[in-house]
Amino acid sequence: xxxxxxxxxxxxxxxxxxxxxxxxxxxxxxxxxxxxxxxxxxxxxxxxxxxxxxxxxxxxxxxxxxxxxxxxxxxxxxxxxxxxxxxxxxxxxxxxxxxxxxxxxxxxxxxxxxxxxxxxxxxxxxxxxxxxxxxxxxxxxxxxxxxxxxxxxxxxxxxxxxxxxxxxxxxxxxxxxxxxxxxxxxxxxxxxxxxxxxxxxxxxxxxxxxxxxxxxxxxxxxxxxxxxxxxxxxxxxxxxxxxxxxxxxxxxxxxxxxxxxxxxxxxxxxxxxxxxxxxxxxxxxxxxxxxxxxxxxxxxxxxxxxxxxxxxxxxxxxxxxxxxxxxxxxxxxxxxxxxxxxxxxxxxxxxxxxxxxxxxxxxxxxxxxxxxxxxxxxxxxxxxxxxxxxxxxxxxxxxxxxxxxxxxxxxxxxxxxxxxxxxxxxxxxxxxxxxxxxxxxxxxxxxxxxxxxxxxxxxxxx
RNA sequence: UGCCGCAUAGCUCAGCGGUAGAGCAGCUGACUGUUAAUCAGCGGGUCCUUGGUUCGAAUCCAAGUGCGGCAGCCA
Numbered sequence: 001x002x003x004x005x006x007x008x009x010x011x012x013x014x015x016x017x018x019x020x021x022x023x024x025x026x027x028x029x030x031x032x033x034x035x036x037x038x039x040x041x042x043x044x045x046x047x048x049x050x051x052x053x054x055x056x057x058x059x060x061x062x063x064x065x066x067x068x069x070x071x072x073x074x075x076x077x078x079x080x081x082x083x084x085x086x087x088x089x090x091x092x093x094x095x096x097x098x099x100x101x102x103x104x105x106x107x108x109x110x111x112x113x114x115x116x117x118x119x120x121x122x123x124x125x126x127x128x129x130x131x132x133x134x135x136x137x138x139x140x141x142x143x144x145x146x147x148x149x150x151x152x153x154x155x156x157x158x159x160x161x162x163x164x165x166x167x168x169x170x171x172x173x174x175x176x177x178x179x180x181x182x183x184x185x186x187x188x189x190x191x192x193x194x195x196x197x198x199x200x201x202x203x204x205x206x207x208x209x210x211x212x213x214x215x216x217x218x219x220x221x222x223x224x225x226x227x228x229x230x231x232x233x234x235x236x237x238x239x240x241x242x243x244x245x246x247x248x249x250x251x252x253x254x255x256x257x258x259x260x261x262x263x264x265x266x267x268x269x270x271x272x273x274x275x276x277x278x279x280x281x282x283x284x285x286x287x288x289x290x291x292x293x294x295x296x297x298x299x300x301x302x303x304x305x306x307x308x309x310x311x312x313x314x315x316x317x318x319x320x321x322x323x324x325x326x327x328x329x330x331x332x333x334x335x336x337x338x339x340x341x342x343x344x345x346x347x348x349x350x351x352x353x354x355x356x357x358x359x360x361x362x363x364x365x366x367x368x369x370x371x372x373x374x375x376x377x378x379x380x381x382x383x384x385x386x387x388x389x390x391x392x393x394x395x396x397x398x399x400x401x402x403x404x405x406x407x408x409x410x411x412x413x414x415x416x417x418x419x420x421x422x423x424x425x426x427x428x429x430x431x432x433x434x435x436x437x438x439x440x441x442x443x444x445x446x447x448x449x450x451x452x453x454x455x456x457x458x459x460x461x462x
Numbered sequence: 463u464g465c466c467g468c469a470u471a472g473c474u475c476a477g478c479g480g481u482a483g484a485g486c487a488g489c490u491g492a493c494u495g496u497u498a499a500u501c502a503g504c505g506g507g508u509c510c511u512u513g514g515u516u517c518g519a520a521u522c523c524a525a526g527u528g529c530g531g532c533a534g535c536c537a
Contacts, residue, residue, distance in 0.1 A: 034494045050497080068487090085497050104488055105472075110498050111486060113473060116529065171536065207537090232535055233463055245537065324533085335533075388537065433537030446530095447537095457463095458528095 007044035016088050020078040026070045046279035050089040058095045069101030122462050133280035144272035154221040159208030165412040172231040173203035204229035216249040216427050223248040233457050237446040242455040249429035255374040255391040258428035263304050270300045289443025305350045312352050332359045342379040349380045362402045364390040389430020396420040
């Protein structure tokens with residue numbers, strides 16, 4: 001079994017007739033008198049290869065083992081298919097069964113399974129149509145991300161997973177420790193973290209941003225792309241405890257440049273999957289969300305709307321909508337507000353900028369009005385906030401006074417403050433949640449269905 | 463974490479006070495090329511758990527557990 005061989009995707013694009021071998025997992029088998037049809041898939045593309053077995057070509061005792069879920073190889077001739085439904089098919093002459101799958105207990109079926117049930121068999125759901133399509137698209141989004149930034153001269157930075165600063169403001173963190181939880185060392189009644197692995201408290205990162213800012217101050221244009229962790233007790237179809245985030249950071253870039261990058265990046269990703277995942281997207285459009293293709297073309301072609309927070313509040317106040325949460329200057333935008341703006345009022349992605357400083361993070365650059373900061377959120381129909389970014393505060397004194405206002409300790413951020421002391425460039429960046437983007441592109445309704453093995457409160461199986 | 467909903471065959475569900483049903487899947491067979499094939503037959507159940515109401519509970523009530531939706535926190 002050499003590693004260089006044809007995928008089913010390649011066979012389907014080949015010119016028949018030719019000898020061929022097909023490796024994969026059996027989706028279904030249909031028998032008629034004198035002939036059997038096997039749908040074989042190896043994950044390389046949405047379409048299955050139809051394998052045709054004429055009566056007598058393969059011993060009945062072997063053919064019986066070709067059941068849904070079984071892992072097999074067929075050898076034979078790839079020929080033009082006489083029936084409609086596929087261009088080519090494999091006329092099989094030999095069969096090797098690598099792994100049987102007991103049809104009475106194999107849980108994947110060709111019909112009728114709910115996403116809730118499939119989450120219980122996350123190790124097997126990837127063999128089905130929907131999750132095959134989901135993870136091919138996820139793969140393409142990942143590669144497109146690297147290509148987009150590589151083509152624009154960005155450096156890929158591996159920011160740490162374990163972080164010592166515990167108060168970044170992005171939410172509750174998972175603590176990392178090797179202390180014996182049954183017998184925690186204490187000094188004056190408090191936990192003695194000097195005996196912990198790192199000699200201090202440590203956590204899983206909630207964002208690579210602070211680290212990637214340091215690299216932007218040396219390599220100009222950088223990005224990080226990796227897992228991040230939030231210990232929030234969030235039970236929604238849009239939140240995970242472990243998710244993947246893409247965070248570019250640019251020196252010599254203000255909030256306008258940041259918005260331009262965000263818009264170009266989203267359009268690039270959308271165009272990429274339209275070009276490279278056609279069959280998968282058509283499946284989503286047909287079976288999951290009938291507006292997906294239309295939405296993606298729309299996003300790729302039309303400019304995003306850009307409005308300030310202050311103007312957004314005016315639009316909401318003038319809307320006449322019966323919002324559950326009151327709208328006033330200074331309020332945070334709730335889901336219902338975001339949905340009104342992006343779905344009802346504007347009908348495509350909207351970038352909202354210049355939020356009140358009170359509802360945004362300490363590191364965002366203070367505007368001259370001293371009431372708002374240079375934040376920008378990209379809101380998208382169906383899913384709400386997909387990107388959050390800002391121009392960063394590069395003025396040392398302003399940053400320190402902002403931290404004081406929020407009672408943040410300086411010590412854990414001393415290195416971050418150093419970046420403002422020594423050769424600080426104006427800089428900007430944003431974070432894009434890969435899974436949020438996945439939901440947008442595929443139309444999948446639950447974030448647990450766009451990540452291979454999800455982690456949420458109360459659940460870390462597989 | 464709050465509010466709401468759901469839990470019956472392997473899966474998707476119906477039944478909603480009188481003792482367990484359908485479709486799909488599985489198994490057996492039929493059919494000369496099927497496309498989520500079709501047709502016939504067969505097997506398959508602690509009706510989530512515990513307690514209560516009742517002559518009688520899958521069905522009504524309560525608590526627990528699990529799952530889902532909405533909201534908050536955010537990406």
